[in-house]
Amino acid sequence: MSSQIEVNSRHYRIPAAPTIVVCVDGCEQEYINQAILAGQAPFLAQLAGSGTVLTGDCVLPSFTNPNNLSIVTGAPPSVHGICGNFFFDPETGNEVLMNDPKYLRAPTILAEMARAGQRVAVVTAKDKLRALLGHGLQGICFSAEKADQLDVEVHGVTGMTERVGMPVPSVYSAELSEFVFAAGLSLLRRERPDLMYLSTTDYVQHKHAPGTPEANAFYAMMDRYFAQYHDVGAVLAITADHGMNAKTDSAGRPRIVFLQDRLDARFGDESTRVILPITDPYVVHHGALGSYATVYLRELDRHDEVSAFLAGIAGVEAVLTRATACERFELPPDRIGDLVVLGERLTVLGSASDQHDLSGLTMPLRSHGGVSEQKVPLLFNRKLSGLDDTRRLRNFDAFDLALNHLD
């Protein structure tokens, strides 16, 4: 058996010890810092001394699916193709969901490790990611959301609700993520996967700011599981798909730019089409509002005019052409619009106001999608070595760092 594999032009060593990569959805670094300050994360608190604490950049758009796929492929969206939850096909006029693995253009490190004979397990909170993360994978792969519907032929394991001792939690709950960690611990003890990938949901982070009791309790829960993984002897790498920021004013009201309304009023109905790739079947907690949008134009010769108009709107941080966005953010040009629009840190971008159901926003809006949510933690329970100081670290370096740079 070879001592390393190659995936998407990068090399990864075969794990020397059980290795767990955790993607904590929406983990703005301040959540960890504040939980430590509150004395609720003793395991995370000592990582800066006994392990390694780094900061990295996630991929843009700072959404869940593009970043989870980047982490498990070790590559940006220009390579793996998943640049949002859906894209617009101008030829058919359809908005196409990208949950189906047929849209994935690259193999995952997980599938290749399994092909190399390693035992691999994946547990994700929401089922929307399961098919993508498990593409081509011979191993264990299931979601907490559907953990009571496991088929050993499909998911590689069954009986997880009994093993974990928890019923399947609501898809909108902190417990959905806790189920992921509890299942991971159970797998670690019984199946002992060589490589495991755990991915949570940002339900808590969309609702609660860093340092609040609810956020601290969530991080305290994770801290207890991380300590147990460590005690079992696992190599642990913790990163995030994206950060999280308040998107409100001081009264907690959302600051929203409804791009489709603004464009329709200025250029006429159907002259442009705003796509918000954060939209997915689970939008209750953020109303499909993030700080990233892409715009398709009917008349390409109005490109500069539309771009200048958008750039002049208060709350818009930047407007990029497709070419510039693809270069700067390593995006697949065939799956983004003619323009990419970024919202400022405290602003989200909507399409038309009547397309957003904000009735589920029971707490002041917190969201992501922009450059302001690009900084994420890269934490390890071991010292790393051989790192170049000038290297720009990415969240999708998590497997490289955990497998190739252990001290």
Add this chain to the structure above:
Amino acid sequence: MSSQIEVNSRHYRIPAAPTIVVCVDGCEQEYINQAILAGQAPFLAQLAGSGTVLTGDCVLPSFTNPNNLSIVTGAPPSVHGICGNFFFDPETGNEVLMNDPKYLRAPTILAEMARAGQRVAVVTAKDKLRALLGHGLQGICFSAEKADQLDVEVHGVTGMTERVGMPVPSVYSAELSEFVFAAGLSLLRRERPDLMYLSTTDYVQHKHAPGTPEANAFYAMMDRYFAQYHDVGAVLAITADHGMNAKTDSAGRPRIVFLQDRLDARFGDESTRVILPITDPYVVHHGALGSYATVYLRELDRHDEVSAFLAGIAGVEAVLTRATACERFELPPDRIGDLVVLGERLTVLGSASDQHDLSGLTMPLRSHGGVSEQKVPLLFNRKLSGLDDTRRLRNFDAFDLALNHLD
């Protein structure tokens, strides 16, 4: 008596009711939002309904003195000249403190209102601002820091520690700001100033994140005073000099780019001079570390080379020429360097590492200075009218809004 005055080419109506403008130092909007969510700011909570809640932009650098002077002059630093706590005079080679009013290039609304016959009072937390805010003012003007050293000839009032019933608090305390509000309430009841300006210190915000118990307690204290001002019948306008952000990684360690060290290593000692205009005699709680720096070059022909070098450093958000910075941020060209450097949201800029005493940083660094701290609240206890929707609101519109736009 005329019904309005003109100051720095803007008109202000004579107050129709006692009017109080409060500058809450370092008031990132999220502090208010989280205090409201925690149920600790009932007065602020109802302003969105019974009053007015807006968001504005402060001036860059997002530091205390430039913004306090902008608020009281209704003008940017290009007009009033105060663009930091000090500037570098290349002719003498001296770093010049700008606390002295001789550096102030514009009259204040406060002084002009007093000249028009209005009773005016100013209370500031730290004494460093007193002389600038009180320049040319016939009225009451003192700091909480030196409230036990009042001379009626100089400060317009005396005996404030007795009236407030508090000893003079430490300059590094939440109580220093509480003294400002208590003194303001006492003045409001006895001297009944027509116009009052209250300015706090950001000691709490530099230490505690929004939503933490200490921050919520501080905003609860302010909320109680605001409610009392309102009950007395005052018009109340609340804004901030700047926001506040964590400048750390997930372990709470500061993320610092030491610009002078980097420049010396690359271009040689004394080829450049980094000035951090946040530096003042009170640096314990932030170690003179903010997200804004200005750089003077010995050899101007290396301008582009130095600029490109700085722009390539991780954590640097932007490098602007003097001309661009002066245009974009309305700064006085004779008081900034050849280059202006902005740090990213989670990064501060230092000079040389041995020039910063970080021993006073007992809590993870939170600071300001950059574009990431530009959004500030603009809150009023009355409905406003006659506002143009497309107007870019600034914190230095606070007097204009409170005096000219009451419903």
